[in-house]
Amino acid sequence: MLARGGAAATALALIALAGCGGSSHPSTSASASASGSEHEQQPPAALGSVRGRVLRAGELAGFAPQGQRIVGTSAASWVGGLELPAAEKAKETARLQRAGFRAGVRERLAPTKSGPAEAISIVEQFGSAQQANAELATQLEGLQVRGASTFTVPGIPGAHGVAISTTQQSGVNVEFAKGGYYYVVGAGWPAHSSSAPTRAQVQAAAQQLYSRISG
Numbered sequence: 001m002l003a004r005g006g007a008a009a010t011a012l013a014l015i016a017l018a019g020c021g022g023s024s025h026p027s028t029s030a031s032a033s034a035s036g037s038e039h040e041q042q043p044p045a046a047l048g049s050v051r052g053r054v055l056r057a058g059e060l061a062g063f064a065p066q067g068q069r070i071v072g073t074s075a076a077s078w079v080g081g082l083e084l085p086a087a088e089k090a091k092e093t094a095r096l097q098r099a100g101f102r103a104g105v106r107e108r109l110a111p112t113k114s115g116p117a118e119a120i121s122i123v124e125q126f127g128s129a130q131q132a133n134a135e136l137a138t139q140l141e142g143l144q145v146r147g148a149s150t151f152t153v154p155g156i157p158g159a160h161g162v163a164i165s166t167t168q169q170s171g172v173n174v175e176f177a178k179g180g181y182y183y184v185v186g187a188g189w190p191a192h193s194s195s196a197p198t199r200a201q202v203q204a205a206a207q208q209l210y211s212r213i214s215g
Helices: 045-049 075-079 086-099 129-145 199-214
Strands: 063-065 070-072 101-111 118-126 149-151 160-165 169-178 181-190
Touching (some): 075 086, 075 101, 086 101
Antiparallel strands (some): 118 181, 160 169
């Protein structure tokens, strides 16, 4: 998974494999955010629009959902789990509020067999399709500033594949917007790992998600 635009942008940061955490989404953990867990019997009403818009078991080959999904029903609750100084959290919360953020769900996926790679599926709802596309453009610009390369993703209109590799870790995301929603499907692993997921696997998972939400 990749570094995202801005100090605390709303998709993945260049993944720290130990925590699957980044500068842009709430840090991955088994606990829910302040707004509650999507697995609760009575989830917040605001989550109704984003439920079911992340990967399901079997859609990313070799990975399965792990732990509770992290959710946010406001910009403040979504940013609340970020591993950032308070000032940076306030800045990102304000940015998301201006961007029209409404709700989000983040799901962590772990290898079904042993291995150091991790994966993630994220959906964020914005107030309009224009706002969701603007967020996609913002995140792509930030990734390119950080040295990420892009690749074509067939079958998903307007999608961007993004890849980055350093001496320590590598990652790949597929990101797209549809309607008022912005989606990220990503995977990250230590550099030179022999068990790394392929770009094709991440791309295929994103294509399955797109097909399901479009059905």
